Amino acid sequence: MSLQRKRIPVIIDTDPGVDDIIAILLAIASPELEILAFIISFGNTDIDSSFLNILKAYQAIAGHLQRFSEDEDRFPNFCPKVKPILAKGSAGPLEGDLHSAQYFHGRDGLGDISERHPDLDLTPDTLSSCHPCLEISSRSGVDVALDFIRDMPSRSITYLVLGPLTNLALMMRQDSETIINRIGRVVSMGGALDVPGNTSPVAEFNFFADPYAVKELLISPSMHKGLPLDRFLMLPLDITTPHQLPFSVYRDVVDPLFYSTALPSVPTAEKSPLTHFTSSFLERTREIMLEFGSDAVELHDIVAVWCAIENPPFGEGDAICMGEGWQTRNRIFDIERTGEITRGMLVVDRRDDQSAYSPGANRAEVQKELERLHYNNTIWESTALPAPVEIEKAPIISNGLRGVLCVTHTPGPKTLLRLLLERVWGGVQ
Numbered sequence: 001m002s003l004q005r006k007r008i009p010v011i012i013d014t015d016p017g018v019d020d021i022i023a024i025l026l027a028i029a030s031p032e033l034e035i036l037a038f039i040i041s042f043g044n045t046d047i048d049s050s051f052l053n054i055l056k057a058y059q060a061i062a063g064h065l066q067r068f069s070e071d072e073d074r075f076p077n078f079c080p081k082v083k084p085i086l087a088k089g090s091a092g093p094l095e096g097d098l099h100s101a102q103y104f105h106g107r108d109g110l111g112d113i114s115e116r117h118p119d120l121d122l123t124p125d126t127l128s129s130c131h132p133c134l135e136i137s138s139r140s141g142v143d144v145a146l147d148f149i150r151d152m153p154s155r156s157i158t159y160l161v162l163g164p165l166t167n168l169a170l171m172m173r174q175d176s177e178t179i180i181n182r183i184g185r186v187v188s189m190g191g192a193l194d195v196p197g198n199t200s201p202v203a204e205f206n207f208f209a210d211p212y213a214v215k216e217l218l219i220s221p222s223m224h225k226g227l228p229l230d231r232f233l234m235l236p237l238d239i240t241t242p243h244q245l246p247f248s249v250y251r252d253v254v255d256p257l258f259y260s261t262a263l264p265s266v267p268t269a270e271k272s273p274l275t276h277f278t279s280s281f282l283e284r285t286r287e288i289m290l291e292f293g294s295d296a297v298e299l300h301d302i303v304a305v306w307c308a309i310e311n312p313p314f315g316e317g318d319a320i321c322m323g324e325g326w327q328t329r330n331r332i333f334d335i336e337r338t339g340e341i342t343r344g345m346l347v348v349d350r351r352d353d354q355s356a357y358s359p360g361a362n363r364a365e366v367q368k369e370l371e372r373l374h375y376n377n378t379i380w381e382s383t384a385l386p387a388p389v390e391i392e393k394a395p396i397i398s399n400g401l402r403g404v405l406c407v408t409h410t411p412g413p414k415t416l417l418r419l420l421l422e423r424v425w426g427g428v429q
Contacts (some may be wrong), residue, residue, distance in 0.1 A: 004353075007034040008158055008312045009184075011145050013089065014301075015043025015163030015209075016053035017109060018285050022245075022278070023162055023301035024057055027325065028077045029423040032309045035077045035150050035158070037085040038134075039141035040046055043163040043209050047091045053110055054086055056277070057121065057207045074426060079133040080382070086134045089141030089167035096337070097237050099336040110281040113132030116264060117280045136165055142170045146178060148362050149161045154182045154398050155316060160308045161188040162301040168227075169213035176225055183231060184313025189304040190214070191236040191346050193331060193406065200341065204237050208344030218404050219334055233307060233328065235356035236346075240303045243413045243418065244296040251426040259286075275425065299416065306416055307407060325411030330403040 010033050014020050040051045061078050065071060077084070114121040130136070137144060145167070149157055161168060165188060172179055190206035191214075197203040207214050217227045218234075251258045255271065258279045260263055264277035265271075285297050310323035322328060336345040410416065421427045 005032065005312075008032055008308065009034045009036050009148075009152055009156055010158045010160050010308055011037045011039060011148060013039045013041060013141075013145075013159065013161045013163060014054075015045070015047075016050045016057070016110075017043070017045065018281055019297065019299060019301045020162050020280070021053060021057050021110065022297075022299070023305045023419070024054070025061075025274075025278075025424045026302055026305050027032075027160075028057075028333065028422055029075050030305070030309055031076045033077060034080075035084045036152075037087065037141070037144055039087055039145055039167055041089050041141075041163040041167055042091050042093075042306075047088055051086070051088060051292040054134075055122055055131070055360065056113075056120060058108065058131070060120075060274045060277035062133070066273075068272065071426065074423065083131075083133060083135040085137050085144050086131075087139055087141040087144045089145075090164075090170060093164065093166055093401065094169055094212040094216070096210075096212060096343075112284065113280045116284070119267065120277060120280055127260055142167055142174060145176055146171055149182050150178055152182075155313050157183060158185045158187060158308050158313060159183060160304060161190070161206075162304060164210040165190065165213040165217055166210045169210075169216050170410070172217065172221075172227060180225060183228065185308075185311070186227070186232045187235070187308045187311070188232065189235045189240060189301050191234060191237050191333075191406075193237075193333065193348060195238050195241065197344070197401045198237060198241075199344065202336075202342055203344030203346075205344075207237045207335065209344070210342045211335045214335045214344075215337060219402060229402055229404055230388040231313070232405060233311065234404050235300075235304050235307060236406055237300070239407050240300040241298055243299040243303050243410070243416050244294075245299055245417060246296040247282070248295065249417070249421075250282065253421050254425045258283065271353055272425075273347050278347045299420070302420060303410065303416065306410070306419065308413075320405070325409070325415075326407065327409035328405045331406045332403045348383050350352065377379055 008035065010027070012024065012027060012035060014024065016024065024038075027035060038054055040047055040054065043050070058078075061075055065075070065078070145159070149159075158170065188206075190204055192198070192202070192204040197208070199205040199208045205345050216222065218229070218232070247258070249347070255275050257263070257268070257271065258265065264283060265276050267273065267276050282297060286295070289295065290295060307326070311321075311326055331348070333346040333348045336342040336347060339345065
């Protein structure tokens with residue numbers, strides 16, 4: 001008889017846009033996790049809209065369970081005895097201009113459902129200090145998170161960052177000793193190392209939104225002793241982009257009425273309120289993705305939640321450990337903070353880093369030749385996924401830069417897709 005694994009306490013730092021909300025739905029539907037708090041950040045949209053989007057997600061689940069009470073067990077983190085705290089964190093970056101991703105996520109962060117689907121809208125004046133499943137706090141999210149890390153058992157909490165790293169940087173500035181001594185693990189979706197960016201040709205949005213926080217936490221800390229990088233896992237676009245939910249699969253498995261804003265989602269007797277909610281923002285997302293030549297939504301933040309589920313914190317003195325099918329590579333990089341067209345770019349010294357591509361190499365041809373020779377890929381040449389490594393190494397320092405553990409391998413996109421469909425929508429591909 002196998003022993004049941006203890007639930008992993010998580011603090012979710014998020015700027016709820018499209019993939020963030022799906023990631024949060026997965027977290028609420030995952031029995032491995034215990035959600036302590038949602039710390040809301042600027043990012044995909046403004047902080048007030050992000051705050052409301054958490055409540056919209058909870059409203060959708062509540063409506064679903066009113067009609068399908070037999071699904072209550074499918075959302076173990078929806079309304080626990082101890083309510084998760086919902087609090088606002090930083091409304092802008094440590095330094096520099098405020099940027100958002102409203103071009104992709106819409107003004108409200110969810111494809112403008114507040115205008116396209118008024119039945120799903122919430123307005124700030126509807127908020128109160130009371131919520132049946134959340135404790136809405138007026139305290140700073142930075143203070144809320146620090147209190148949990150101080151009060152919970154040492155090295156038990158996973159701090160899950162789905163947006164910019166600003167709040168974590170502020171926590172380190174305020175009480176670095178607590179983070180260094182007591183944080184269990186930090187899982188962060190962000191950055192682009194050997195693939196193009198998604199906000200600019202060279203930058204991923206979360207790191208673009210606050211490159212100063214990335215610099216301070218991961219590269220050259222000046223305000224504190226430095227984040228314990230042996231407990232930091234970074235999921236760049238290199239690994240998250242191949243994990244996708246094809247809209248054809250969503251239609252076949254979740255919502256047969258889904259397709260196109262010409263026929264927007266409407267509540268029906270057959271359609272779950274949760275499905276109506278997700279279809280209502282995914283219909284706009286599909287329009288945008290089709291403009292990019294893809295008929296799928298990329299599951300960036302969903303991969304980060306999955307990583308947190310499969311890779312709980314490890315004890316003091318234990319070796320760095322990863323779950324089955326998960327692998328990392330130690331990468332050294334710097335980040336551009338003020339470049340006119342390179343803000344947020346992760347700069348890898350490709351003269352010395354054997355895990356990076358050589359400038360000018362034809363990547364497809366190099367990969368083809370390596371596969372023909374059955375090369376063991378100690379030098380990574382892949383168009384999508386980095387090569388796995390057999391032995392994890394602690395972060396190192398080279399030329400003044402600190403190495404960061406970057407996830408290079410997961411159990412696979414199909415495994416995540418199956419998990420997501422089953423847990424969030426109760427479907428099976």
